[in-house]
Structure formats: structure tokens, C-alpha cells
Amino acid sequence: MNSKIISIGSYIPSNTVTNKDLEKTVDTTDEWIVSRTGIKQRPIADSSQATSDLAFEAATIAIERAKIDKNDIDLIIVGTCTPDVATPNVGTLIQKRLGLSNFPAFSIEAACSGFIYALNIADKFIKTGESKCALVVGAETLSRITNWDDRNTCVLFADGAGAAILKPTDDKGIIFSELGANGEYADLLHVPYGTSRKPEKSSKDDYFLRMSGNEVFKVAVKTLEEIAIDALKKSNIESKDVDWFIPHQANVRIIQAVAKRLELPEEKVILSMDIHGNTSAASIPLAFDRAVQDGRIKKGDTILMQSFGAGFTWGSVLLEL
Numbered sequence: 001m002n003s004k005i006i007s008i009g010s011y012i013p014s015n016t017v018t019n020k021d022l023e024k025t026v027d028t029t030d031e032w033i034v035s036r037t038g039i040k041q042r043p044i045a046d047s048s049q050a051t052s053d054l055a056f057e058a059a060t061i062a063i064e065r066a067k068i069d070k071n072d073i074d075l076i077i078v079g080t081c082t083p084d085v086a087t088p089n090v091g092t093l094i095q096k097r098l099g100l101s102n103f104p105a106f107s108i109e110a111a112c113s114g115f116i117y118a119l120n121i122a123d124k125f126i127k128t129g130e131s132k133c134a135l136v137v138g139a140e141t142l143s144r145i146t147n148w149d150d151r152n153t154c155v156l157f158a159d160g161a162g163a164a165i166l167k168p169t170d171d172k173g174i175i176f177s178e179l180g181a182n183g184e185y186a187d188l189l190h191v192p193y194g195t196s197r198k199p200e201k202s203s204k205d206d207y208f209l210r211m212s213g214n215e216v217f218k219v220a221v222k223t224l225e226e227i228a229i230d231a232l233k234k235s236n237i238e239s240k241d242v243d244w245f246i247p248h249q250a251n252v253r254i255i256q257a258v259a260k261r262l263e264l265p266e267e268k269v270i271l272s273m274d275i276h277g278n279t280s281a282a283s284i285p286l287a288f289d290r291a292v293q294d295g296r297i298k299k300g301d302t303i304l305m306q307s308f309g310a311g312f313t314w315g316s317v318l319l320e321l
């Protein structure tokens with residue numbers, strides 16, 4: 001039994017911070033941000049919104065579009081590195097908001113790979129028959145762990161959520177999925193202190209994301225090229241048979257390098273960092289939904305998704321929609 005994505009939904013906060021807005025607060029320019037990253041603007045949650053609020057909105061849309069009875073859902077997995085609180089987890093917070101209970105609901109921490117990790121786990125629940133209808137979400141409020149005085153990071157990150165409903169299928173559905181990680185690189189992209197590592201005299205800055213951008217960039221390109229080629233090889237699919245490439249939306253230059261290596265024409269590459277920024281675990285489902293809504297991605301299409309994020313963590317999913 002395979003699993004299949006039967007619907008996608010997404011949500012971004014209405015408040016948008018443009019590159020021009022950031023020119024007023026840090027030493028940067030719209031030209032630098034667009035040419036180095038592809039980002040033009042970023043949705044930012046208002047102070048009343050936490051990650052589960054964004055996740056709930058995206059999940060509600062995905063459920064409506066799936067035309068299922070929400071009571072059919074028997075599994076919720078959320079990828080996030082910005083949970084509302086240490087506990088309860090965002091999965092159970094959404095479960096409650098949806099008026100559901102008595103089935104597994106949990107979050108996993110894999111930074112920008114959160115949605116791909118969650119999808120991989122849900123696929124296994126469905127393959128083993130343990131789930132018949134899974135809600136998979138990637139949701140973040142990265143603005144809460146971003147230092148808005150640091151031009152190296154504040155131009156990149158954003159808030160949003162994307163959700164998918166997965167059901168068993170006799171069709172192909174998810175053809176291939178593989179995850180990876182290497183903790184050796186932990187210090188290149190990290191938040192120094194958090195729930196348990198919290199010395200009394202640490203400064204406020206210690207609670208913000210720190211990134212050695214250039215070093216992350218190099219490992220990201222190399223890893224993403226390798227795992228994309230690997231995913232195609234292990235699935236016996238040639239890159240010309242991939243209809244759409246939906247990578248994590250961190251940097252347009254990383255994506256262009258990987259697409260070139262795969263010999264994928266740019267029309268097949270889904271980009272959404274221009275309006276969404278880097279929303280970590282939410283970035284792939286946000287880009288996916290954008291391309292479904294504007295009519296590019298259709299039922300039956302073959303899609304390659306891949307992620308890379310803090311940890312480092314990475315993963316790929318190849319599917320037929």
C-alpha cells in the first residue's frame with residue numbers, strides 16, 4: 001500500500017515586510033537581497049499569532065480541499081523548529097483546535113527539513129496500515145527567533161504554514177522518500193540557547209538563529225545535488241520525467257545550481273521565496289500550494305521535493321500526484 005497526497009493547503013500571515021522596509025532598519029539593499037537570495041518580501045506573523053495558529057489555518061484549508069470528513073484523520077505530524085511552547089506539541093494543539101482526539105499527534109524538529117521528515121514518517125504509518133488518513137504540516141514563526149538587527153539573517157526568514165492530507169492508494173503516490181542528517185555541522189546554523197540550555201546570564205541574542213551562511217551554502221549545494229541524483233537513481237526515474245522540482249526555498253542560487261546539475265529546465269522549478277522568504281519547514285508546502293493554485297501542478301504529475309536545514313538535516317520525496 002502506497003500513500004498519496006490528496007490535497008494541499010497553506011497560510012501566510014497578512015503582514016508583509018519588504019526589502020525596502022529592511023533597508024530602513026539594517027545596512028542592506030533590495031538589490032543585494034534579491035540578487036543573493038531571490039527574496040523580495042516576507043510574511044511575518046502578528047504578535048497574537050503563534051505557530052499552531054498558522055498551522056491550523058493551513059490544515060483547515062487542506063481538509064476542505066480534500067473533501068474528507070475531518071473525523072477520518074487518525075494521525076497528525078507537524079514539522080517545526082518554532083513550537084508555540086515546549087509542551088504540549090503543535091500536533092496536539094492543532095488536534096484540539098480541529099475538535100479531534102484519541103490518535104497520535106506530534107511534532108518533529110528537523111528545521112527546514114521538517115515537512116519532508118513529517119511526510120516520510122506519515123508515509124510509513126500509511127504503508128504499515130497504522131494510518132488511513134494523515135494530516136502532515138510544516139509550520140513556523142521564524143520571526144520569533146530572528147535577530148532583526150542582524151542583516152546576515154533577518155533578510156532571509158519568514159513565517160507561514162503548509163499542510164497536506166495523505167491517504168492510502170493503489171496508485172503510485174509516494175514513489176521514494178529518504179532522510180539524512182549530520183550533526184557534525186550543528187554549529188553552522190543554530191540557536192545557542194533554548195528550553196534546557198539556558199544559562200542565567202545569557203544575553204537576548206543567544207535566543208536568535210545564527211548562521212555561517214557561506215559555509216551552509218556550500219554544504220547545501222553539494223548535499224542537495226547528491227540526494228537529488230540518488231532519489232532519481234533509486235526510483236529508476238530520469239530527470240526528464242520529473243514534471244516539477246520543489247526544493248526548500250532558502251536561496252535561489254542554491255536551487256539553480258541543483259537544477260542545473262539535474263539538467264532540469266527552469267520552467268520545471270517551483271520558486272516562491274520571492275513572496276514567502278525562507279519559512280523553514282513551511283517552505284515546500286507553501287511553494288507546492290502556490291503552484292497547484294496557479295494551475296501549474298496537476299494531478300498525475302511527477303514531483304521531486306527536497307529539503308536541507310539546520311542540524312544539518314536533509315531529505316527527498318519523489319511522488320506522483
Ligand code: ACO
Pocket residue numbers: 027028029032033036037111112151152155189212213214215216217220250251254278280308309310
Ligand atoms: N545586505 C548587504 N550585505 C550583506 C548582507 C545583507 N543583508 N548580509 C551579508 N552581507 C555582506 C557580508 O557582510 C559580506 O560582506 P564582506 O564581503 O564585506 O565581508 C558579503 O555580503 C558577502 O557575504 P556572504 O555571507 O559571503 O554572502 P553570500 O553570497 O554567501 O549570501 C546567504 C549569504 C544569502 C546567507 C547565503 O550564504 C545562503 O543562502 N546560505 C545558505 C542558507 C541556507 O541554505 N540555510 C539552510 C536552511 S535555513 C534553516 O535551516 C532555518
